Amino acid sequence: MVNKDVPAKPLIIWLGTNTCAGDMLSLLNAKDPGYQELISSIAELRFDYLLGASEGSDAINVLDDLQKNHKAAYILVVEGSIPTRSNGLYSVIGYRNGKAWTALQAVRELGAEARYVVAAGTCAAFGGIYAAAPNPSKCVSLQAVLDRKVINVPGCPINPEWMMGTLNHLIQYGEPALDDYSRPKLFYGETIHNLCQRRDYFDNSIFAAKPGEPWCMYKIGCKGPVTYADCPVRQWNGEHLSWPVKANTPCIGCASPEFSDGNVPFFEHLPDVKLPGIKVTANRVGLWTGVVTALGIGAHLMGSILTGRLAETLKKDLPGGSKLKIRPRLKKGHK
């Protein structure tokens, strides 16, 4: 006889906050194990904001039950960033006792009782696109509203195997080794650049001038050198078919903590400088630094020549310099 209070399989809550649903849809493409295997033999997906058949109080009651009766027994997966403006009213999970239950409240309450908390996708892990300027709903990452450890599985969207692998690791072996951004080193241990199939082109300076060319994408803003993820070897679509650079487009660094504000423009090597009313490219900053330096040095050199200071230096310091004639008129004129 099976005891209903003690679940036979680990429980998972998959909560959607401010999200495009891309991460859940990506997970459905998982293979070995696939989604079907996850819900039939690995774990019990008790709540899923996207695929759940129930709605309204029936769905919310499931969360209530998990929070009250299965403390420290479930894994909370949150997809999407958490809006904090107006006490979180920009994302409402459902209604509790007739009142709106915001994503902010839900992740805090459910997160406090969860065994593990996992942020699925860059929005949940680092704020992502929803937290991009001007960020009207004041979205933040999951970690910013929880005072417990969050395991970040970023990506826009996540590679299905990053999430499937993390969940399986949590269930079978516990917490995986994490990096400084709390990402599993299993999947985010090396830069895309170092794993890239086109690395030889980079080393030999064979660069694509525009997207669509089959060469290294570095010169058109590839963020592979500053992005830790195993896309080049794992590849995408469940069948390990392709990934952005293989499809002749630069990596946009979607698994990075600075995505997306810190990575735009995507097709430029460095982000623009944004000051109130001004937006300048990195190359222009370099150019202007050079121009200002050259003008400063040029003006001083001109002044030194016209006032006779340079000639004086040469006369004083050069061997036989005393024979040099200083232009007294110009020197006199400067007082």
Added chain:
Amino acid sequence: MNWKKQRHSGTVRLLHWVYAPAVLALIFSGLYIHSPSRAFGFKRMDSARKTHAVAQFLLLNSYLARICYGIKDKNYKEIIPNRKTLKAIPEFLKYEFFLSEKKTKYPKYNPGQKILITSLAGLIPVQMITGMTLYFKPLQRAVKAAGGLNPVRWLHYLAALMMVSFISVHLYFTLTNSLKKLKSIFTGYA
């Protein structure tokens, strides 16, 4: 005997001639890595990266050695600006902007040189930390506050631009201010 006063000791000169070419190599290889163009003297990214890697360790070691020597010999006092230096800035600027003809004599370095050398000495650790972070993942913690590696890349680039600018100014004044002092970085004596 005609004893001349030594301006730069052998150690200072040796270290200067290790880190000066290392910085120049870092600037040119770094600019190539930023935007690959043959104008920076490299044909392949691989050679630019190798140059950058070797030069960074030369700079790191010579910089640390210079700091140690500066502390041991207490010659850092000649370089780091103090209150006296700050007070002397207006007069120094007046002369450099051709508003005064009175050229003040300073013990070794003028206020401009002190600020320039100290700024360069301050920028080098920034480059070391940002550069090493871009190279070694375990060091990312040191720059986590910057918000990610792409902002760190920006910081590295901006500090490099400032170094290029400061070094250009340093070279200009070295070549035009006093040829005897210029000679002293080779021979030790002015």
